[in-house]
Amino acid sequence: MHTHPLGPKHLLLTLLLVVSACGREEPKPEASMPPEADGPMMSVEDEGRTVNAMTCNGTAGEWHGCRGTGCSVCTELVAAFPYYFQNHPSCQPNSICYGQYFQCNAACPPPTEADRNYPAACDGSAGQWNGCRGTGCSVCAELVADYPCYFTNHPNCAENNICYGSYFQCNSKCPAPTQADRCYTTTCGNGICESGETTSCPSDCGTCGDGLCQSGEEFTCPLDCEGTCPGSMCSDGSCCPSTGICPNGRHCPL
Structure with missing residues (x-):
């Protein structure tokens, strides 16, 4: 068998093939990413930003005592600490x-x-009335829901939204709500005796014995209306009623 000596061109080609094979690297599998930590996603606001009451995110620098939101x-x-909430x-x-x-959140x-x-x-x-829980100044919100000016009129009282139907005695700083806490101006002559009208509006708040003969008292309050009867008077001093019959059953001229 005859062999042919390798020429310079053959030697160079062989060397290039060897070098190419040695420099090839097998692809490595990508490293798996670590799973995300369990737990609620809590975003932390940068210092100096206004707290968004709707999102209640955590506030930078605050304590770790919440879960779900920064207000939970x-x-x-x-x-x-029973009075925390x-x-x-x-x-x-x-x-x-x-x-x-x-x-x-900074609010908590x-x-x-x-x-x-x-x-x-x-x-x-x-x-005092039973309308508070926790303290005598913690007024149960549902009991004053119809009195939108209550807390404005009583600045020493706090709104309590977690009474859950249990009501206890309030402090004198937080009295029972009145018409004045409904946020409208009283009107003399509307037939309702409102706060502040006791002495200023006898037509709404008048009573027999106050010295004023008011509408409707002509036949029921002789003490205030004596001498002002449009007709005759009955033996008890009252005016002859529109029926023409006195309380004792006797007829009287109108």
Whole structure:
């Protein structure tokens, strides 16, 4: 068998094939991305931004005591502070945190001693109405829903939205609502004795014995209307009624 010696061209081609094979790398499988951490997505606002009450995101620098939203405070963390939610009405109790705590909103700060006990100045006052819960100054919102000016007229009172039908004695600073808390001006002559009309509007608030003979009293209040009868008088001093028969059954001329 005859062999042919390799020429320079053959040697160069062989060398290039060897180098090409050695520099080839097999593709490596891509590394799997770690799974996202479990738990609620909590966005944290930058410092200096206004808190959006609708989103209740966590606020930078606040404590980790919420889950779900920055206003959903984990109840186990404030269990020793029974007045926390009353003092922070923007916060909602969350009983399903399961030990996972995230950043709260600035509206829901860490609890303090002020959330543990309420001030004695807001105890219930004897004789006051039962319309509060928590403190005598925490007025149950549903009981004053028809009185939109109540909290404006009584600035020392706080609105309590979590009374759940349990009502206790209020402080004297937070009396029972009146017509004045409905936010409209009283009108003398509308037949309703409203707050402030007791002495200024006898037509609405007059009573027999006040010295004024008011409409409707001519036949019922001789004390105020004596001598003003349009007709005769009955033996008891009252005016002859429109029926022409006195209270004792006797007829009287009109």
